[in-house]
Structures are given as C-alpha cells and as structure tokens.
Amino acid sequence: MLIDIIKPEYDVVIAGGGLVGGSFALMLQAMLGETSLRILLVDNTSLCVDNTDDVSRIFDARSTALSWGSRKIYEQADIWSNLAPHVTAIRNIHVSDKGHMGATSLHSTEMDVDALGYVAENSILNKVISSGLRGNTQLDVSAGSSVNEVKPVPCGVSLRIDRDNAESCTVNSRLIVIADGGRSSICEKLGIGIKRKTYDQQALICNIAFEKSHDGYAFERFTDTGPMAVLPLPDLKGEHRGALVWTLTEAEAPAIMALADSEFLAALQRRFGYRLGQITRAGERQLFPLSLNLAAEQIRPGIVLLGNVAHTLHPVAGQGLNLALRDARELADLIATTAEAGQYAQIGAYSWLQQYEKRQQADQQQTVMFSDLTTRLFSNTNPLLALGRNMGLLGMELLPPARHWFARQAMGMTDRRTRI
C-alpha cells in the first residue's frame, strides 16, 4: 500500500521495486501469511499503473521469457492468476546452427508440462507487480523515494531515504534487500565491486512480424556472430508476431542498426531462414551492450543483493529474471521461516545470510555457466567448435537425457525445489 509517512524502524527494507524487488516483496508477503513483519519497499519511480486495456496492444512492446519454474514461483506468490491471461505459452523450442545440419527440438509434452515457458510483455509484468504492491495492505510502499545511504549499525543498517515530495528521513532496518538494478548507485557507495566480462557483442532487440503462425515455437539459432532468439508473441491486428533478440559483434552492430527497414529485413531473413516464412515487418530497433556482471559480494551483515545488481546475464538465454526469481524465493523462504519461529533477531545476521547464499550458490553458478558457455561456444566460428556444437545438437536430438538436461536449464528447473 502506498504510504506518505515512513516509519523509523523496519525488519526488511527493499530498495528497488522493479521486476525483482517488486516480485520479492509480494512473494515474501504471501509466504508470511499470518506472521507479521514490518516491510518497506522504496522505489524512485512513481510505480504508476497503466489501467488502459490496450496496454499490450502495441507492436513494439518489449517482453520477457518466463520459465516454467517462474510460473510456479508466481503461483505461490498469487501473481500468476493476474498474469496468465496475457502470456503466450512456449510449447516447443527449436535450436539450430546456421549453415550446419545440427538441430534439435524440445517439446512440452516430452517434459509432461503445459508449456516449457511463457512470454510476458514487460508492460503487463510491471502493471501486475505495481498493482500488487499498491494493493497489499501488509506492505509499506514509498514511491518517488530513493535509498541514498546505507550505514552498518549494530542490529542491521541505518538508511537515508530521499523523497520527491517530502523531507528526507532516516530508517533503521534489520535487513536491506538491494534490488536497484544493474547500475546500482547504492552498491557503488558501499564499495561493492563488480566482476565484469565483456562479450564484445551487442543485443539488437525488436519485434517482428512474419508470414506463418509460430504455433507456440520459440527459436534459438546460433549464427557465426552470436546467438539469435525469436520468442512467440500474440497476433496483433492480423499479424503473426515474435520478439527478436539478435546478438551482433561490436563491429557489425552499428551498420545493422543503420540499415533501412527493407535491407534490415533481408539481412535478418538470411540469418534466421524461412522457418516462419517471409519476415514482413520489424519494429523499432534497440541495442544493448552485452556483458556478464557479477557482484563481488552478495551479502554483508544486514545487506543482501537481488536481481541485476547481483548478476546480469546475457539476455539471449532468457535466464536473468528467472534466476533472480529463484534467488528471491529462497530469501523469502528463509525470512518467513525465521519470522515464524519468532527468531526476528536472526534476520540480517551474517551467518544467517550465509544460509541463503549457500542455498542458491549451486543454482547461480550453474545458470551463469550455462548462459556464458552457450553464448561463447555458439558465437565462435572456429571449425572445431562448430563441429563440436553440431555434434552436441545432433547428440541432443538422438539422446533424450541430453535434451531433457537442456530443457531443464531452459525451463529454470535446475534448483533443488523444481528439479524434475
């Protein structure tokens, strides 16, 4: 619930109400049930909700692939029912390598699930989460406010919160969950470093229209400059639509961006092929520089990092938000069980935070490795590597266990709770 007056003491403060901080807050409240905990979420935007019905009726709307595991998490957090009417199911994933014969397909029927994942437009995700935050009476939400200083104190942290339309204030909390995104000013002030690995690549993002229906297929295509993905989107005004993520080298990105629409469509068609027939339209193009960023520390006494601030991955594997939601669920679970046991003083203690870190370590390492390896392996023109990956794709086609392993990664089912 939006508040005007911030109290001086909280158990948990969440800095950042984006996709990760907002989802975490709702998840935590759902897990707490009757147990009460003083929680404040602070976001420097207005967290306003667009209530127009046509919020998803824009050709260029940006979107995110949610794994089957994320669906399960959102069900637990009472978020899924509001999202479900607006998502597109991914029932099949087709993986191929341009110019080589290796290819494989993964199907939801093989994995015994309704869908391997779902595509949600970001505007809808934001709308559902912001509405949830505004409507939750157990949660204090301060919009238009920034956490600008974090100081360790004996029982947690002391925070300075600057507000757009009110005086700044100081808040004490047992724990601050920093979820302020990839360019975290809070971590910079705390001196928390980033281990960065650049890929010398940029991701070109745009929505495209094509001749044939996608029939619930997502496509991952590996090309000589890097991987390319097309995610299924709902048809709009008679056009079949998909969301394109096209990885380009630093050298070629500006030239591809500068192409006229007709030239761009021709270049894209050459790289992607004709699985969806003729590509008839491309919307507004955006470029994102790509790197793997890992925070040097994810926990300190009274402090924990969640989301892009903890790890920013290559977008083509569609793992960034999905991994962050699994982290968020583990942290929420630890807080809820600690509060239920009445051990409030434990919340934020370093040894207590280490339990969270330990629970998520394997999942984080495996997911980071999966997205990093697939990116590097499939961006390389070395003929031996090309042969290796084609053998790999052919092997996956022939060996169901290998295909199931790949599917579990893509479905976000690598952690101990959702392993199938």
Ligand SMILES: Cc1cc2nc3c(=O)[nH]c(=O)nc-3n(C[C@H](O)[C@H](O)[C@H](O)COP(=O)(O)OP(=O)(O)OC[C@H]3O[C@@H](n4cnc5c(N)ncnc54)[C@H](O)[C@@H]3O)c2cc1C
């Ligand atoms: C092109 C692209 C495609 C992607 N596709 C996928 C995909 O298909 N699947 C997937 O799982 N992931 C995908 N990702 C990754 C996913 O988008 C991110 O993991 C996710 O958006 C991270 O959310 P966040 O909440 O950590 O950060 P953000 O969304 O950046 O949110 C941070 C929030 O904190 C607020 N804030 C900042 N500073 C302060 C402060 N000092 N005080 C208070 N509030 C503050 C900001 O206003 C913002 O609301 C993709 C990423 C890109 C770039």
